[in-house]
Amino acid sequence: MATYEYRCPRDGAFDATYPIGQAPTRARCATCSAEADRVFSAPLLNAMPHPLTAALDQAGRSAEAPEVVSRIPGRRRTPPTGPNRPSHPGHARLPRP
Ligand SMILES: [Zn+2]
Known part of the structure; x- marks a missing residue:
């Protein structure tokens, strides 16, 4: 069985399932029972979400040529300075220059 796409002039596109090679060129719309023409479209080329394809592409690149x-990544090389610097009570007892 395969899923075929038809387009009703009034209700738009809908899918119908038929055995492979036996799909009619016209089918009845389930909503209005009008004749709908078969539409040829790309088979599920955009079914995968973009973040998933990006992750799979990066995994493939990493296997061939790792960065x-x-x-x-994400760690700082130098300790933070300024007012946001974390303080520890023991730091006050350290000798001053
Ligand atoms: Zn219809």
Whole structure:
């Protein structure tokens, strides 16, 4: 069995299932019972979400030519400074320069 697409002039596109090679060129619309023409379209080429295809593409590229990194991504090399610097009570007892 395969799914075929038909387009009703009044209700738009709908799908119908027939054995492979036996789909009629016209089918009855389930909504208005009018004759609908068969439509040829690309078979599920856009069914996969973009983030998934991007992740699969990156996994494929990584298997062939892994990226070289000099540090762990997302980690800072230098400790933070300024007012957002985390403080520890023991730091006050350290000798000052
Ligand atoms: Zn219809």
